Amino acid sequence: MKLLILGAAGQLGSTFAAVRNHDVVGLTRVDLDVTDHRAVVAAAARETPDVIVNCTAYNNVDGAEDDAMTALAVNAMAVRSMAAAATRVGATLVHYSTDFVFDGEATRPYTEDDRTRPVSTYGCSKLLGEWFAQDAPRWYVLRVESLFGGRQARSSVDKIAAALKEGRRAPVFVDRVVTPSYVEDVRDATLALLARDTPSGVFHCVNSGQGTWADVGRHIADLLGADPGLLVPTSVKDVTLRAQRPVYCALSNDRLAAAIGRPLPGWQDAIRRYVATL
Numbered sequence: 001m002k003l004l005i006l007g008a009a010g011q012l013g014s015t016f017a018a019v020r021n022h023d024v025v026g027l028t029r030v031d032l033d034v035t036d037h038r039a040v041v042a043a044a045a046r047e048t049p050d051v052i053v054n055c056t057a058y059n060n061v062d063g064a065e066d067d068a069m070t071a072l073a074v075n076a077m078a079v080r081s082m083a084a085a086a087t088r089v090g091a092t093l094v095h096y097s098t099d100f101v102f103d104g105e106a107t108r109p110y111t112e113d114d115r116t117r118p119v120s121t122y123g124c125s126k127l128l129g130e131w132f133a134q135d136a137p138r139w140y141v142l143r144v145e146s147l148f149g150g151r152q153a154r155s156s157v158d159k160i161a162a163a164l165k166e167g168r169r170a171p172v173f174v175d176r177v178v179t180p181s182y183v184e185d186v187r188d189a190t191l192a193l194l195a196r197d198t199p200s201g202v203f204h205c206v207n208s209g210q211g212t213w214a215d216v217g218r219h220i221a222d223l224l225g226a227d228p229g230l231l232v233p234t235s236v237k238d239v240t241l242r243a244q245r246p247v248y249c250a251l252s253n254d255r256l257a258a259a260i261g262r263p264l265p266g267w268q269d270a271i272r273r274y275v276a277t278l
C-alpha cells in the first residue's frame, strides 16, 4: 500500500512517516502547502498513492478565534482539495479530527452518532473538514484527542512529565475529562482499518477509558516516581482562555474496536509505554 502523508513533520505525521512496512511518501509544509489547491492535486497526481493521510492541521485553538481564515484554510478548505485529489487518483482519504467538534456537555463518552456542536472557531473549522473529507471516494474521519507522542514532545502529557521530572509544579484540570490518544496506537489502528477494507465512516480513534487531567498527572507521577504533590489541582472555571473548550470530552472508541477486531489499549498503558521512551 502506498501512503502519501501530508503534514509529515507534525506529531502524528512524523509517526506515520516512520512506517517501514508500506511504501511511504511524507510531505512537510516545506514540500507542500496544503492550502494551495493546485499543488495538492498535483502532488497526488505525481505520487498516485493508494491512501492520502492528512496529518496537517491549524491546531492553535486560541489563535483560531482571531485568525479564522487560516484555521478554515488549513482545517477545512485544504481537506476539500485533498478529497478532490483523492477522487482524481482513486485514493482513500484518511482525515483526523477532534473531540472539539462536541460541546462538552455530555455525561458519558461521546459516540460517533452524537450531535456535533463545536463551541470554538477551531472546532467549527475541524467539523467543516470532516464534511469535506466525505467527498473522497473512500474516506475515514478519525477523531483523536489530547494527542501525545511523536518527535515534538510538546503535548500536555510531555509538559506534565517535564515539570514533574524537573521538580516544578504542574497545573492539572480536575474537571476536564478526556481520552488521550497515543500517536503510535492511532497509527496502528489507522493501518488496521485500511487493511480490513472497512467501509467509509467516522470513528473515534482514541485510547480506551477516560480520566481527568489530574488522573493523567497522577499516573505520570507514579510512572516517574515523582512527587504527586507537584500537581496543582485546577478547575476549568479558574482559567480564562481565548477560546471556549468542551469540559467533558471522553470519546467512546467502541465502533473502531469492532471495525478492527480488537480494543484499543487503555490510556494508562499508552502513557506507560510513552513515558518509558522519554
Ligand SMILES: NC(=O)c1ccc[n+]([C@@H]2O[C@H](COP(=O)([O-])OP(=O)(O)OC[C@H]3O[C@@H](n4cnc5c(N)ncnc54)[C@H](OP(=O)(O)O)[C@@H]3O)[C@@H](O)[C@H]2O)c1
Pocket: 006, 007, 008, 009, 010, 011, 012, 013, 028, 029, 030, 032, 033, 034, 035, 054, 055, 056, 057, 058, 059, 074, 096, 097, 098, 099, 126, 144, 145, 146, 147, 148, 152
Ligand atoms: N494535538 C492534539 O492534541 C490534537 C487533539 C485533537 C485532534 N488533533 C488532530 O490530530 C491531527 C494531528 O495533529 P498533530 O498534533 O500531529 O498536529 P501538529 O503536530 O501540529 O502537526 C500539524 C502539521 O501540519 C503542518 N501544517 C500546518 N499548516 C500547513 C499547511 N498550510 N501546509 C502544510 N502543512 C501544514 C504543520 O507544519 P508547521 O509545524 O510548519 O506549522 C505541522 O507539521 C490534526 O488533524 C489535529 O487537528 C490533535
